[in-house]
Amino acid sequence: MNSTVLPSSHAAARPTAQIPLQAVILAGGSGTRLWPLSREHFPKQLIELLGDESLLQSTARRLDALQNSRPVADEVLVVCGEEHRFTTAEQMRRVGRQSRIILEPVGRNTAPALTCAALELVEGGKDAVMVVMPADHAIVDAAAFAKTVAVAADYAAEGAVVTMGIVPTRPDTGYGYIKVGATAGEQGGYSLEGFVEKPGKELAQTYVSSGEYLWNSGIFILRASVWLKLIEHFRPLIADAARRAFAASSSDRDFLRLGQSEFVECPSESIDFAVMEHLGELSSSVSGVVVPLQAGWSDVGSWDAIWDLLPKDASGNVARGRAMFEGAVNTLTHSEGGRLIACVGTEDLVVVETPDAILVAKTSEVQRVKNIVARLKAENAAEAHYHRKVYRPWGYYDSIDGDRGFQVKRIVVNPGGRLSLQMHHHRAEHWIVVSGTALVTRGDESFLLSENESTFIPLGQTHRLENPGKIPLSMIEVQSGSYLGEDDIVRFDDTYGRK
Structure with missing residues (x-):
């Protein structure tokens, strides 16, 4: 078959190796299939599922291996939801990455998110080659990934739209597939013939046996200007709403807040559905290219995928945290709360423990999590939305006990951390300092509390807690009142821009 000839309409005037690569991380997922570790307000990309770093942090590091061969922008562009902004920013800081974080007022899938990221780059005069990556995937071989990105970037610099196709290892029915065509030039890519939805078992076997299909990774490499032209052509409603939301945006620290009313009007569509599936309609004006990737990729979509990725003992058991196995086979345990999980005679089982929930599931049934x-959300149960430990920009709190009319929390405030000046309509609070120093504002007075000292905040009293010291402030808060929900907060002043 003849090789595909790439168009020259977007060809770069300088060598492709000199065109900077811009990491764009789409971090808006929720990962409901990894409950109870993943929650609505603490999704899977923020969790240390496979090692000492979260999936988001691993994604941010993924382009490090490219630094010696081509320029990579120091600043990573991240698109995420409002609820996750502070944890996302803190995790990026911990891996030493500068980040510009675009905040979506509501979730609208990946096509609007990428459009806003491309607008940010083009408006800043950076028509870079974007390496668009989901924040919640895992890749074992970072060096192999970097080599594949380098190949894909050469195509993208010339105006092609490139996707990475995963070489399938089994006839999996949980992934979409990409049909591969003729070779495209000599770099190692192929023409993109089309996308197909998740197939049944027999059709998946046919795809894999043919050698003409790859798994759809959801990783794309293309220039920002090329994406904007494509989205304007195929989905003008998305392009228009995203442009208006971007024009109405405002900067807040490292965050870019999109215009809420404008972004809400944006249709919710994926990159695949909005653009990639329609590339063939453009004839030869824009080339779609697939570059095969063999780097130990996984979308980490369920607990059986976690089991597959982690090292196992001789009986196929995997332990994260404290666990003991006695006659167990192919059992995955994850102890998040520090308690011992003992498995006796178990087989093909998943056991996940957190301080407020325990999951026990057959490995073959984990998709039903x-x-x-869905049932927890229908009941408005807290376990669907939050962990017992909730992270805030100033530190975190852990709800350690509670019943009708009272709640006990452990509060840890980072050095220099400062809670909002606030008031509660329905509860009073007792504060006891365990370690560190607290600067307390209560009404018109301000005072310091040291270890073993305490104070009382009456119902309806304005108050603020700060840590002026150089070590974390740890304290116990006892709340009492007729209503103890987190929405009983009236904020008068907030360092972090929360309403």
């Missing part, structure tokens, strides 16, 4: 999450 999302049904449990």
Whole structure:
């Protein structure tokens, strides 16, 4: 078959190796199939599922291996939801990455998110080659990934739209597939013939046996200007709403807040559905290219995928945290709360423990966890939305006990951390300092509390808690009142821009 000839309409005037690569991380997922570790307000990309770093942090590091061969922008562009902004920013800081974080007022899938990221780059005069990556995937071989990105970037610099196709290892029915065509030039890519939805088992076997299909990774490499032209052509409603939301945006620290009313009007569509599936309609004006990737990729979509990725003992057991196995086979345990999980005679089982929930599931049935999450949401149960430990920009709190009319929290405030000046309509609070120093504002007075000292905040009293010291402030808060929900907060002043 003849090789595909790439168009020259977007060809770069300088060598492709000199065109900077711009990491764009799409971090808006929820990961309901990884409950109880993943929650609505603490999704899977923020969790340390496979090692000492979260999936988001691993994604941010993924382009490090490219630094010696071509320029990579120091600043990573991240698109995420409002609820996750502070944890996302803190995790990026911990891996030493500068980040510009675009905040979506509501979730609208990946096509609007990428459009806003491309607008940010083009408006800043950076028509870079974007390496668009989901924040919640895992890749074992970072060096192999970097080599594949380098190949894909050469195509993208010349105006092609490139996607990475995963070389399938089994006839999996949980992934979409990409049909591969003729070779495209000599770099190692192929023409993109089309996308197909998740197939049944027999059709998946046919795809894999043919050698003409790859798994759809959801990773794309293309220039920002090329994406904007494509989205304007195929989905003008998305392009228009995204442009208006971007024009109405405002900067807040490292965050870019999109215009809420404008972004809400944006249709919710994926990159695949909005653009990639329609590239063939453009004839030869824009080339779609697939570059095969063999780097230990996984979308980490369920607990059986976690089991598949982690090292196992001789009986196929995987332990994260404290666990003991006695006659167990192919059992995955994850102890998040520090308690010992003892498995006796178990087989093909998943056991996940957190301080407020425990999951026990057959490995073959783990996809049904999302049904449990749906039921929890229907009941408005806290376990669907939050962990017992909730992270805030100033630190975190852990709800350690509670019943009708009272709640006990452990509060940890980072050095220099400052809670909002606030008031509660329905509860009073007792504060006891365990370690560190607290600067307390209560009404018109301000005073310091040291270890073993305490104070009382009456119902309806304005107050603020700060840590002026150089070590974390740890304290116990006892709340009492007729209503103890987190929405009983009236904020008068907030360092972090929360309403």
